[in-house]
Amino acid sequence: MTVPLLEVRNLRVEFPTRRGTLVALDDVSFSIAPGEVLGVVGESGAGKSMTGAAIIGLLEPPGRIAGGQILLNGRRIDNLPYSELRKLRGREIGAIFQDPLTTLNPLYTVGAQLIETMVTHLPLNPAQARAKAIEWLELVGIPAASQRIDSYPHEFSGGMRQRVVIALALCAEPKLIVADEPTTALDVSIQAQVISLLKSLARDKGTSMMLVTHDMGVIAETADRVAVMYAGRIVEIGAVRNVVQQASHPYSAGLMGSIPPVGRRLERLQQIDGSMPRLSSIPPGCAYNPRCPKVFDRCRVDRPELMPAKDGNLAACWLYAEQGVPRHA
Amino acid sequence: MRKPDSTPMLETIDVARHFDVSRPLVQRLLAREGRRVLRAVDGISFAIEKGTTLSLVGESGCGKSTVARLVVGLYGPTHGSVVFDGQDLAQARANSEQRRRMQMIFQDPYASLNPRWRVRDIVAEPIRAFGLTQSAAEIDARVGELLTQVGLSPLDGQKFPHEFSGGQRQRISIARALSSNPEFLVCDEPTSALDVSVQAQILNLMKDLQARLGLTYLFISHNLAVVRQVSDRVGVMYLGRLVELAPAETLFNTPRHPYTRALMEAIPDLEMTGRQRIPVGGEVPSPIDPPSGCPFHPRCPLANDRCIAERPEMITARGTAETLVACHAVEEGRDRVGEPLIAA
Amino acid sequence: MAQANVIRRALDSDLWYSFTRSPITVASAIVALICVGGAVLAPWIAPHNPFDLASLQLMDAFKPPAWDADGDPNYVLGTDDQGRDMLSAIMYGARVSLLVGFFAVLLSVSIGITAGLAAGYLGGTVDAVLMRIADIKLTFPTILIALLIDGVVRAALPRETHDQIALYVVIFAIGISNWPSFARTVRGSTLVERNKEYVQAARIIGVSRARIMVSHVLPNVLGPVLVIATLNLGFAVLAEATLSFLGVGVPPTQPSLGTLIRIGNDFLFSGEWWITIFPGIALILLVLSVNLLGDWLRDALNPKLR
Numbered sequence: 001m002t003v004p005l006l007e008v009r010n011l012r013v014e015f016p017t018r019r020g021t022l023v024a025l026d027d028v029s030f031s032i033a034p035g036e037v038l039g040v041v042g043e044s045g046a047g048k049s050m051t052g053a054a055i056i057g058l059l060e061p062p063g064r065i066a067g068g069q070i071l072l073n074g075r076r077i078d079n080l081p082y083s084e085l086r087k088l089r090g091r092e093i094g095a096i097f098q099d100p101l102t103t104l105n106p107l108y109t110v111g112a113q114l115i116e117t118m119v120t121h122l123p124l125n126p127a128q129a130r131a132k133a134i135e136w137l138e139l140v141g142i143p144a145a146s147q148r149i150d151s152y153p154h155e156f157s158g159g160m161r162q163r164v165v166i167a168l169a170l171c172a173e174p175k176l177i178v179a180d181e182p183t184t185a186l187d188v189s190i191q192a193q194v195i196s197l198l199k200s201l202a203r204d205k206g207t208s209m210m211l212v213t214h215d216m217g218v219i220a221e222t223a224d225r226v227a228v229m230y231a232g233r234i235v236e237i238g239a240v241r242n243v244v245q246q247a248s249h250p251y252s253a254g255l256m257g258s259i260p261p262v263g264r265r266l267e268r269l270q271q272i273d274g275s276m277p278r279l280s281s282i283p284p285g286c287a288y289n290p291r292c293p294k295v296f297d298r299c300r301v302d303r304p305e306l307m308p309a310k311d312g313n314l315a316a317c318w319l320y321a322e323q324g325v326p327r328h329a
Numbered sequence: 330m331r332k333p334d335s336t337p338m339l340e341t342i343d344v345a346r347h348f349d350v351s352r353p354l355v356q357r358l359l360a361r362e363g364r365r366v367l368r369a370v371d372g373i374s375f376a377i378e379k380g381t382t383l384s385l386v387g388e389s390g391c392g393k394s395t396v397a398r399l400v401v402g403l404y405g406p407t408h409g410s411v412v413f414d415g416q417d418l419a420q421a422r423a424n425s426e427q428r429r430r431m432q433m434i435f436q437d438p439y440a441s442l443n444p445r446w447r448v449r450d451i452v453a454e455p456i457r458a459f460g461l462t463q464s465a466a467e468i469d470a471r472v473g474e475l476l477t478q479v480g481l482s483p484l485d486g487q488k489f490p491h492e493f494s495g496g497q498r499q500r501i502s503i504a505r506a507l508s509s510n511p512e513f514l515v516c517d518e519p520t521s522a523l524d525v526s527v528q529a530q531i532l533n534l535m536k537d538l539q540a541r542l543g544l545t546y547l548f549i550s551h552n553l554a555v556v557r558q559v560s561d562r563v564g565v566m567y568l569g570r571l572v573e574l575a576p577a578e579t580l581f582n583t584p585r586h587p588y589t590r591a592l593m594e595a596i597p598d599l600e601m602t603g604r605q606r607i608p609v610g611g612e613v614p615s616p617i618d619p620p621s622g623c624p625f626h627p628r629c630p631l632a633n634d635r636c637i638a639e640r641p642e643m644i645t646a647r648g649t650a651e652t653l654v655a656c657h658a659v660e661e662g663r664d665r666v667g668e669p670l671i672a673a
Numbered sequence: 674m675a676q677a678n679v680i681r682r683a684l685d686s687d688l689w690y691s692f693t694r695s696p697i698t699v700a701s702a703i704v705a706l707i708c709v710g711g712a713v714l715a716p717w718i719a720p721h722n723p724f725d726l727a728s729l730q731l732m733d734a735f736k737p738p739a740w741d742a743d744g745d746p747n748y749v750l751g752t753d754d755q756g757r758d759m760l761s762a763i764m765y766g767a768r769v770s771l772l773v774g775f776f777a778v779l780l781s782v783s784i785g786i787t788a789g790l791a792a793g794y795l796g797g798t799v800d801a802v803l804m805r806i807a808d809i810k811l812t813f814p815t816i817l818i819a820l821l822i823d824g825v826v827r828a829a830l831p832r833e834t835h836d837q838i839a840l841y842v843v844i845f846a847i848g849i850s851n852w853p854s855f856a857r858t859v860r861g862s863t864l865v866e867r868n869k870e871y872v873q874a875a876r877i878i879g880v881s882r883a884r885i886m887v888s889h890v891l892p893n894v895l896g897p898v899l900v901i902a903t904l905n906l907g908f909a910v911l912a913e914a915t916l917s918f919l920g921v922g923v924p925p926t927q928p929s930l931g932t933l934i935r936i937g938n939d940f941l942f943s944g945e946w947w948i949t950i951f952p953g954i955a956l957i958l959l960v961l962s963v964n965l966l967g968d969w970l971r972d973a974l975n976p977k978l979r
Contacts, residue, residue: 018690043524044495157612187388188551189609192595214524217597244599258529262554262596265578268536269558271529275494401877428879441870445892451871455878502874509878 004031005073005208006055006176012067013047013054015279022279024050024063026232029306032176037202037209039223039240041216041255043276046229048212052178054078055210056095057085072176091121094169094207096198098181100161103168104153110137110164111149114171121172136167140197159190163197170201177202177209183218195222216259220244228252231276231287234306238313248309249317251288286318294319336415337376338513338545339400344409345569346370346395350617367617369395371569372409374643377562379512382539382546384556384577386592387566388613393549394436396566397517400547401433413513429459432506436518438498442490448501449486452476455509475504479534496527503534507542517549532558553596557581565589568616568624571643575652585646585654585664587629623657631658631665691973701965708959712767719764720749723757724926730756735945751947753936759947762933763955769929770959773843773922774909778902780848781909785855786898790886792856793863804860807853815912816919819846823921836924843922847912851905858901862894896974903967907960914956930956 013025025047032038040048053059055070057080070078077088089095097103105113114133118124124132130149137145140163142156153161162182169177182198183191199222202209211223219226220240227237228249236249247253257270274291277283283290289299298318309315351357351364370392377383385393398404400411402422411418413427421427432455435441442451452472455461462468473483479500490498499519506514516535520528536559538544550556556563560577565586573586584590591609611628614620623641626632635657646652646659648666658664692698711718722728733756739749750759788807792800826842827835835842866872867890875885910930916922917931918938925932930952937949 043526159612187613188553188592189388189595190612192597193610195597215597216525217599220599221597255526258526259599260529260532260552260554260558261599262557262581262593265557269529269532271533272526273530275496275527276524398873403873403876422879425879428877431877433874433877435870435874437870441874443871443889443893454875454880458875458878458880505874 003074005034005036006032006210007071007074008051008055008068009071010068011051011054011065011070011078013050013059013063014066015063017062019280023066023282024232024279025054027305028068028229028232028234030227030234030237032208032210034175034208035203035206036225037199037211037223039219039226040210040212040229041214041219041226042229043214043255045276045279047232048214048229049180051229052095052180052210052212056089056093056178058095090117090172090174092174092176094172094174094177096162096165096169096177096179096182098184100158100165100185101153103165104161106153109150109152110156110168114149114168117168118171133167133171136171137164139201140164140167141193142167159186159194162186162190162194166194166198166201170205170207173205173207175208177207178212179209180212181214182211184213184215191218198222216244216256228255231282232279233287233316235288235317236309236313236315237306238309238311238315242311242313246310248311248313248315248320249288250292250294250319252315254291254293286316335378337412338379338414339547340374340376340412341396341400342374342410342412343372344370344374344396344399344406344411345372346392346399346404347407365617368569368619369616370399371619373564373566373569373571374409375562375564375571375574377513377545377547379545380539380543381561382548382559383562383564384548384550384560385564385566386550386553386556388551390568390613390616391566392569392616393551393566394517395569397433397515397547397549401431401515425459429455429461429509430511431513431515432509432511433515433517434499434502434506434519437522438495438502439522441502442498442505444490446489447486448476448488448490448493451490451501452486452504452508455505459509461509471508472504475508476501478507478538479504480530494527495523496530499523499527499531500534503531503538507538511544513545513547515547515549518551519548520555521550521552528555535559553581553592565592568614568619570624570655571653572625572656573652573654574643575649575654579649579651583649583652583666585649585652585659585666586625586656587631587658587664588625591628623655629658631656631663633657688973692969695969697965698969701962701969704958705962705966708767708955708962709771711764712771715761715764715768719758719761720747721758721761723762723765732756735940737945738947750951751945753933753948754940754945759951762928763930763952766928766930766933766952767955767959769840769923769927770910770913770931770956773840773847773913773929774906776844777847777851777909777913778905780844781851781905782855782898782902784849784852786859786891786894788852789856789859790863790890790894793860794867794882794886794890800860803856807856810850810853813850815847815850816915818850819843819912819916820919820921822846822849823916836926839922839924840927843913843916846916847909850912851909854901854905855898858897859894862897863890866890866893900967900971900974903970904964907963907967910956910960910963930959 009029011025011028012023015022015024028051040051042048054065065078069076072092111130111133114136115126115129118129118132119126134145134149137149142148142160142163156164183194186194195218213219223240225238226240226243227234228243230251236243236247236252243252244256247256254272258272260269272291277287285300285302286304289295292299304316304318306314306316307320309320346369348367348369349364350367375383385396387393395404399406402418413421449472452475453468456468456471462471472486476483476485481497481500520531523531532555539546548559557577563577563580564571564574565588567588573589584593595609609628614627620627622638623636626636641655641657643653643655644660646654647662733752734754736745736748736752737743738751739746748758752758753762788803792803823842823846872885872889875889913922913929914931917929918935922931923929933952934949937952940948
């Protein structure tokens, strides 16, 4: 078995509030192999973006890592001092966010930002970095890159900006990209361009990627494996085809079933009744039990760990208890 | 001769809405530039039969939300006209009995409910505005009934909007829209701010309500998969114009306009048939300075000189008789139906 | 039952929580409460009535504070040139100051909200005209306008009439000069609210513009108004004190804190420092505590800073 590039062990993130501590992420464990794309899906508030933020060390205060470990290439990165973490970001982990304007500095040309990133992290002088920056802009599909390199972020359209962000995230040749909803702000036709670009670049450079999105279509096309999150926990993780087509956990199955198909018209869409609980009122036992069509007594009392389920997927569901002992990560 | 009941619920005739986005006079003189006009909607015609759903799809900036606001009278048309059940919209809206028959559901469940009002007052606002019921007890009863109808509890009327999730707020929005017993609902991206499992709830609810109350919907969305689930007819918009208008199944099975075909090909493949997704190149141009001729020509693989020079009108597409399409390539029969539009 | 619920909800609210977490705010609230309480309850709790001529003893004039060797325990903070008890005079004076401040702010708020709502919601010419008036207004210093109004009223009316309405003139003069800051804030918030979908929903069913402004937009723009009003209260009290110090404010028969300071100023260099210093301290405490409360309110109501 290959050594994972990224390993997250029992990650727990807490938000202290005056009404008590909210547990935003609880016992989240997964790993990403070199060159692998892991999709992370779930509804808003399920904790998928927070998992990404914890990995790149950008949790919004007062949120803090309260337990567990994050290892990159076997080295712990969750307890690094700020200066070390800064070096790590860019050099070893690249980040892409939903809104490109949060990543780009409006006061500098895109070229200056690319060059600075490369000069900081790679053994290049500014002239070499500039040539490389033009190469990158061409690679991400910016027309007339040698002229556009001296443009400011606001002179690009939304789709083009996201391409610049991708170049910026990849230019220091990191081993891991954390992409949080990279296409959500874009139109459908632009989304397709950006996704295929991300996919081919990651493949060519052998970069691993953690792709956080609520768009199952994007995951289905891009990811190798997928983790489904619900109320701050991973409820299912497995190969993308297995999760999308025959999910083990009733929540993943419901989630996949509620996606309207473009290929045919259904009289009624499959729906999950109710809504995800707030972090302050997560029910005992399995957090999904009040909405689950297959709920039984044990679900209301004991919290299930991830355990082997259908087709080699792991699911946190008591339906699979008899298939083996709960797996502790 | 049309029978009275075959009058469309709503009809737009070459309707357009332009916005003046010029800079202030002094700056304009200093920069020596003229007025800048944004043609948000630039001459579109469609009709919605009673009891059916017409959807408008397109990417951001194509003018679909402006159409929604034109047909409920939030904007007046720059030219052309909107006809509501056989009557000019401006005239109809002057009459509170006609106004009562149309309502709207909005995209953002966080901005569409007044945060300082209790839910029961939000839902009761149209009842009070139209004087449908006078006594407080009857209003309370009606609000409770409406909340039940959209899957909430009558007790929820006491609460404020912030106590609800996005999906529940959208239900409140629907209850408010239904409270005046409307016949025509304009739905502007009603599910695009919601999670997918909640989206399914809302779409199912809207379908149930249509079946039960005989509602007519104008449904605005950017999501083709959602549109397929709810529509009887679908119009595809690009840069303020309709480029294709057809019965839903026809449109999805045999899309004719190159833009419609490109949109379909851009949808991620969830069923994993191994289909290679072929993205359409380029980006949507600015509606302030749209391309000449057919607005899609800079991105269109079928464009020729005629497309650059001449704006195509909506014509019946050959081979798909119910489809109206604005495309020279389709008209001339060089649209390669059945083949991939772009070579992979 | 219902009341207990309301109280429990208030104690559970975020506002109360942020209040109790800030010692400076709690301290200012206590000080402000003492100042306002002393002022409002002056007729009942003041040790003397400084306006009761019968009780005034000229013998008692210029008594230093009680802790001074020559002090009189009857007059804790000493007496002024006419033998009035300083503590009582300050309490009655604060009453006048707060009265002027409160009604001046009320006037500013009323004009400001009306103008801001109309400008923001109606837009176009209404907006342009109202905001230009506000701009012009902002180029004149408050004191100048107040002096001007006072001067005009003085010239136009006989002296007795003027003394009778002097209080209202000061309120009007201060109130009229502060409305643009309210108008601008309300206009800004109104521009944001106007485009929200709940306003569109009301427009679609044909709710009138006036009704939308009052019942939909107004409740959603009041937060910032409350903050500015609190900060403005301190400002209005100061403006009144300045005017009274210059002798154009309230008449000496109804001395405010500013009047007391002016009167005391004449004796400052002859050694009777307490006549001006104590009203001065009272003024500082009142304005400072009110402003600190306003600052806290601004931060507590701003979700970005929370």
